[in-house]
Amino acid sequence: MLLFIALANTHYFLRGPSVLGGYPHAGSAVDAxxxxxxxxxxxxxxxxxFGLLFGYGVAQIARRQxxxxxxxxxxxxxxxxxxxxxxGLTDALLFFVGDILAAYxxxxxxxxxxxxxxDRWLLVFAVAFLALNALPSGDASTxxxxxxxxxxxxPDLSAMLTHRVPVALFIAALGPIGFxxxxxxxxxxxxxxxxxxxxxxxxxxxxAAVAGLGAAVLGAQPIxxxxxxxxxxxxxxxxxxxxxxxxxxxxxxxxGYAALISLLAVRLAxxxxxxxxxxxxxxxxxxxxxxxxxxxxAVVFTPFLLDLSGTLTVLGTALLAAATWAAGxxxxxxxxxxxxxxxxxxxxxxxxxxxxxxxxx
Numbered sequence: 001m002l003l004f005i006a007l008a009n010t011h012y013f014l015r016g017p018s019v020l021g022g023y024p025h026a027g028s029a030v031d032a033x034x035x036x037x038x039x040x041x042x043x044x045x046x047x048x049x050f051g052l053l054f055g056y057g058v059a060q061i062a063r064r065q066x067x068x069x070x071x072x073x074x075x076x077x078x079x080x081x082x083x084x085x086x087x088g089l090t091d092a093l094l095f096f097v098g099d100i101l102a103a104y105x106x107x108x109x110x111x112x113x114x115x116x117x118x119d120r121w122l123l124v125f126a127v128a129f130l131a132l133n134a135l136p137s138g139d140a141s142t143x144x145x146x147x148x149x150x151x152x153x154x155p156d157l158s159a160m161l162t163h164r165v166p167v168a169l170f171i172a173a174l175g176p177i178g179f180x181x182x183x184x185x186x187x188x189x190x191x192x193x194x195x196x197x198x199x200x201x202x203x204x205x206x207x208a209a210v211a212g213l214g215a216a217v218l219g220a221q222p223i224x225x226x227x228x229x230x231x232x233x234x235x236x237x238x239x240x241x242x243x244x245x246x247x248x249x250x251x252x253x254x255x256g257y258a259a260l261i262s263l264l265a266v267r268l269a270x271x272x273x274x275x276x277x278x279x280x281x282x283x284x285x286x287x288x289x290x291x292x293x294x295x296x297x298a299v300v301f302t303p304f305l306l307d308l309s310g311t312l313t314v315l316g317t318a319l320l321a322a323a324t325w326a327a328g329x330x331x332x333x334x335x336x337x338x339x340x341x342x343x344x345x346x347x348x349x350x351x352x353x354x355x356x357x358x359x360x361x
Contacts, residue, residue: 001053002286002328004046004257006293006321007038009098013152013301014317015310023227023314031314032228038318039224044247045216047100048254051179054104055111055186056195062115063191074112076352081108083351085172087287087344092168093161096294097151101287102168103175110176111183119188126184133178134248136240155303178247182254198262199269205259212256219249278333285335285342289328296324 016024023035058077065073088102114122151167154160194201223246225231226239233239268276282289300320301309312320335342 001046001049002282002289002293003322003325004042005050005290006325007042007318008044008046009096009293010297010317010321011035011038011314012098013297013309014312014314015153020233021223021227025229027313028315032230034314034318036224036228036230038314039227039246040217040220044220044250045253045257047179048182048251049257050100050104050254051107051182052186052189052255052258054107054179055183056190057186058108058111058115058183059187059190073115077108077112077115080348080352081105081112083348084108087291087348089168089172091291091294092171093164095291095298097164097167098171099168099294100171100175101290102172103179106172107176107179107183111180111187114184114187119191122184122188126181126188129177129181129184130248130251133181133251134244136237136244153301153303153309157304181251185255195258195262198266202263202266205263208259209256209263212252212254212259214256215249216253216256219245219252222246274333277336278329281336282329282332285332285345287344287348288342289325289332291344292328293321293324296320 012022014022014024016026018025021039023039024031027035061077061080062073065076082105084105085102086105088099088105092099092102114125117125149163150159151163154163189195192201194205198205222231222242226233226242234242298305300306300312303309332342
């Protein structure tokens, strides 16, 4: 997930004489191929997987609290929501304005009302919001011709704060709309412990993986081929529908990725290896290394720092994203071996549960 999020974010920093959907045109054939790969397998596919896992985690928290006989699950989740919003907005203002942690904090603040819903209504709700998001809206993240603006690449500290505040608040307020469907599915799946017990749900997970990823790949092709410069740009109305198709099938792809990874876990059960352990350690510290990515983008792309947004290509940013993720995996594995938890995971857990709970675990 963290690798895909890094790949999805970095190309939006690039500048060029002609930009479409965050990808500069007139690049090399290799850049075009990388653009096609990212638009097909990553863009709009990573964040729905994040939404599903987020809802799944909320279901786990609620179940554990009930098993303990504890009350006040809603207040506990609201404290977690406040921590996410605070960390997310800080990240958005200082490092990466496209941060989504604050949006997930707002999603959790609203989503706590769903934890008592019956399974049937969760699925109806998810389908309804998926259908709502399928309506064409001129999704700027996919079809915009605008290059990175001052909120992404501020010329100085004053401009950074001035431009980022409204953008960060806008993303935090409206971002949850696009994540409600996978969040509700995650709540439903978490109640059944589907991802934790994949051997008991192998058939359903196989169907979800094949259907979800198949739909995501096919639904991405019009936009992916357009961004790669292989086909001509259609009219604005057609383009809006194609962008909607890309986003809607991306949600299905996010669910498919989660199912595929869960099936892979069955294969890996009982034969853990160093690489698997290192990636698992990264997942256990996912917020810390997500924020490390934001700090990396700030250093590399900010005009008054390294200012490489006009130098790197699509291939260059993809390699940077992969290298940043790989470095995080190495660091996380060393932290695992040393018995160190992620500092931001400790912070959020302390806000959510209190000091005693953190020390006990």
